[in-house]
Amino acid sequence: MTRQIVARVLIPLCLCSIAAGKPMDWLEHVRALSFSDQLNEIKGVSTHSPATQRDRVPALIELLKHKDQSVRIVAAAEIAEIRQVSESALPALLQSFEQPNGEEGMEYVTAVAVFGERALPLLQKSLTNDNWLVRTRACDAIRIIKPTLYKDGECNERAP
Numbered sequence: 001m002t003r004q005i006v007a008r009v010l011i012p013l014c015l016c017s018i019a020a021g022k023p024m025d026w027l028e029h030v031r032a033l034s035f036s037d038q039l040n041e042i043k044g045v046s047t048h049s050p051a052t053q054r055d056r057v058p059a060l061i062e063l064l065k066h067k068d069q070s071v072r073i074v075a076a077a078e079i080a081e082i083r084q085v086s087e088s089a090l091p092a093l094l095q096s097f098e099q100p101n102g103e104e105g106m107e108y109v110t111a112v113a114v115f116g117e118r119a120l121p122l123l124q125k126s127l128t129n130d131n132w133l134v135r136t137r138a139c140d141a142i143r144i145i146k147p148t149l150y151k152d153g154e155c156n157e158r159a160p
Contacts, residue, residue, distance in 0.1 A: 027059035035068070042074045046081040054085040061092040072096070073107045080111035090115060090122055097126065097137040109137050113144035120145060127155065 030041050042063065045056050063075035076096065079089045096108045112119050119141065126138035139155040149155075 026056055027062055030059070030063070038071060039074050042071065042078055045078045050082075050085050053082040057082075057086045057089055060086070061089050064092050064096050069101065069104055072099075073104060076108055076111040080114040083115050087115065087118060090119055094122055094126055094134075094138070097134045098131055100133070105133070105137055106140070109140045109144070112141045116145055120149075 030038050033041060042060070045053055045060065048056070057079070060075045060079050064072055064079075066072050066075070076093060079086045079093060090112065093108055093112050097105060099105050099108065112123070123138045123142050123145075126134055127142075129135050129138070142149055142155060
């Protein structure tokens with residue numbers, strides 16, 4: 001009898017606490033999944049309530065540092081998808097501009113650009129970065145957001 005109660009009460013409670021628990025609990029849950037399930041779980045963040053989305057932003061930021069490029073790209077895309085609640089992730093996305101892989105870098109440019117004019121102050125600050133790749137990707141994002149911001153000849157670098 002006791003085992004039945006435990007199975008009926010505690011196990012569903014554990015699963016609910018992972019699904020609705022603290023952001024880092026969710027991150028640990030994601031890390032324990034198979035690769036394809038990790039990607040699906042990350043892609044599913046935008047299907048949750050705005051409160052849950054907001055709670056998952058710190059974990060998504062942490063996933064931008066994942067060893068696998070696909071996980072990093074999906075996390076960046078999901079941050080962009082929930083941009084109404086994930087503006088705190090903008091600095092982390094800009095740090096990702098340093099990724100040397102061209103395709104991955106352009107994914108970050110696109111993710112930052114969907115934030116629109118809210119991203120411009122950070123992007124303009126990135127134009128002074130010592131890393132040419134960061135400056136170039138900042139220029140690319142600015143051009144997407146507001147193509148007329150700079151006159152011809154200004155901010156004209158292009159990412160490889």
